[in-house]
Amino acid sequence: MSTATSALSLSVLDLVPVRTGQTSAQAVAASLAVVARADELGYRRYWFAEHHNMPSVASTTPPVLVAAAAARTSRIRLGSGGVMLPNHSPLIVAEQFAALEALAPGRIDLGLGRAPGSDPVITQLLRQSGTTSDVERFPDHVRDILSLVSADGASVRFTSGGTYDVRATPAATTVPEVWLLGSSDYSAQLAASMGLPYVFANHFSGQGLERALDLYRTGFRPSETLAEPRTFLTANVLAAPTEEEADARALPYLRMTARLRANKPLLALETIEQSIAGAADFDALAESLMASARAGWFVGTAESVRAGLNAFAAQHGVDEIMISPIAGSYENEPMDASPGRVQTLELLVSGSA
Known part of the structure; x- marks a missing residue:
């Protein structure tokens, strides 16, 4: 079997998509089948995103999904892409990912972001936790996590004198790898100043x-854990045996993206048949939004997509791309599986389509 171990390494970002008629349990089962296949195929890492209150997305709790994925895999790195840190206490995040590191030593990535991952109402509900919800303290909270997950732990200093030692786990021998994520200059500059690996959310918006x-x-300033800059690219990707199938499987995601960018109510991800039937309902703005999104995606046959990804990686000087597999489903495909996403992963590492 061919694997993703050529000059360009491939990884996967999963939002655990929920399609029309699918339950959360079925959506999670489908994603766990995808991560198991990615492990078999030799993908480098598999990250789960954090989003809230979205009908088409079931990845609300990356640590839970990572734990479930760890039980079904043996070698692939697993992590968050990312945990939205202002929504959580740094100590809780550190404890969750230290525990995951204990479950799967040497395989855990902790990707941290500072965006809310939802709408303002949900953001307020998530951030009912005092000072931990202060976005301006994001750099301090990142430093807290780095200390807490280390073998030495962190020390709390009291103004009255004395210290109190705190560790995410009592006897850590390995630690999760911490990454900073972002879609703006801020996170890039913070990652550089802290000497941390960094990922730009290109799959969400390629601007900047x-x-x-x-x-x-x-x-970039070297740190104890990283001597030189380390980054990779994210991209929306879909490979199919034919261009026609690739176009069809991309349509549900294109229509969802148009709704999102036009601030229209979000729905569960349409099936391919629903997207085709509803095509006449979209206006010129929606068509323009879909065309704009499609221009930045990699959609087509295995050969064309592989060539595009290799050129994209070379252009930006990276040796890894994390793909978000944007393949919709036909109505007759199983609810607890995602054949289009699995097919994308398989075709990208196979010798031929």
Whole structure:
């Protein structure tokens, strides 16, 4: 079997999509089948996103999903892409991922972001936790997590004198790898100043990618854990045996993206048949939004997509791309599986389509 171990390594980002008529249990089962296949195929890492209150997304709790994935895999790195840190206490995040590291030593990534991952109402509900919800303290909270997950732990200093030692786990021998994620200059500059690996959310918005990478690389300061800049790219990707099938499987995601960017109510992900039937309902704005999104995606046959990804990686000087497999489902495909996403993963590492 061919594996994703060529010059360009491949990884996977999963939002645990929920399609029309599918339950959360079925959506999670489908994603766990995808991560098991990614492990077999030799993908480098598999990250779960954090989003809230979205009908088409079931990845609300990355640590839970990572734990479930760890039980079904043996070698692939698993992590968050990412945990939205202002929503959580740094100590809780550190304890969760230290526990995951104990479950799967040497295989855990902790990707941290500072965006809310939802709408303002949900953000307020998530952030009813005092000072931990202060976005301006994001750098301090990242430093807290780095200390808490280390073998030495952290020390709380009291104004009255004395210290109190705190550790995420009592006897850590390995630690999760911490990454900073972002879609703006801020996270790139913070990752550079802290000497941390960094990922720009190109799959969400490609605007500002080159500037963010330049800021990160030129401003990078070596740290105890990282001697030089380390980054990879994310991209929306779909491979199919034919261009026609690729176009059809991309349509549900294109229509969902148009709704999101037009601030229309979000729905469960349409089936391919629903997307085709509803195509006439979209106006010129929606068509323009879909065309704009599609221009930044990699959709087509295995050969064309592989060539595009290799060129994209070479252009930006990286050796890894994390794909978000944007393959919709036909109505007759099983609810607890995701054949289109699995097919994308298989075709990208096979010798031929």
